[in-house]
Amino acid sequence: MIHLNELKEKFQDLKYLSKHERMIQVCGLLTTYFQQDNIQPIIVGGLSVELYTRNNYTTYDIDLISDGRDKFDKLLTNELGFNKEGRNWYHQELEISIEIPDNYLEGNKEKVIEMKLENGLHIYVIGVEDLIIHRLESAIVSHPDNPEWTDDYEWAERMFKIHQNDPEIMDIDYLLDAAGKAHVDHIIKKWIS
Structure with missing residues (x-):
């Protein structure tokens, strides 16, 4: 205190x-x-x-x-x-x-x-998973046909790549589940594969 x-x-x-x-x-x-x-x-x-x-x-x-x-x-x-x-x-x-x-x-x-x-x-x-999802949602709202053209998409992808192998920071299962509810899981799946 x-x-x-x-x-x-x-x-x-x-x-x-x-x-x-x-x-x-x-x-x-x-x-x-x-x-x-x-x-x-x-x-x-x-x-x-x-x-x-x-x-x-x-x-x-x-x-x-x-x-x-x-x-x-x-x-x-x-x-x-x-x-x-x-x-x-x-x-x-x-x-x-x-x-x-x-x-x-x-x-x-x-x-x-x-x-x-x-x-x-x-x-x-805020958890990095939720932050990635928020950025992807914003990218899709800004450019529905080409979200990858946005800065929000770029930063979401960077955060994913930085932390994808760090289970203390990022929970991939939670990310995929929450991304599915937000309808952006297709992007995360693309990054994973």
Whole structure:
């Protein structure tokens, strides 16, 4: 657990880190702080792709699925110097944007991965299987006849290829089952063969 004054001090030190490391540390600090409220923010969207592609993908904002939007709002705007702009909170000095698009995870909570950071903090990230499926669904919506023309398809395929032989990260049986329910399993089967 981390107290508010310590959280504020640690936020001051973030400005010396790279953009990627700043975003990860912000997530780690918020995750630790909100443990006291039994709130578990889960990283989704571009930052999760960045993590699963080992920083080959680049994003400029943090998307979190989390309960307690009102508590986030109070903490970010009243205590940590973020400005609220629509659905986003933006910190000028740190150049960090945070959005909580939903409080419901579209995917399996059991597949969420806890990642330990070098400084002892931890973060939660959507399972790579669900992330791949979401990217493929987006690719099909964007280009129904040629989903492989999209960036979403490319990143889904990259994540699959990076993690397909790592059973600690990717459960192929779950991926195929969930992909079947989302009607994108034909793509996964093509990658496997």
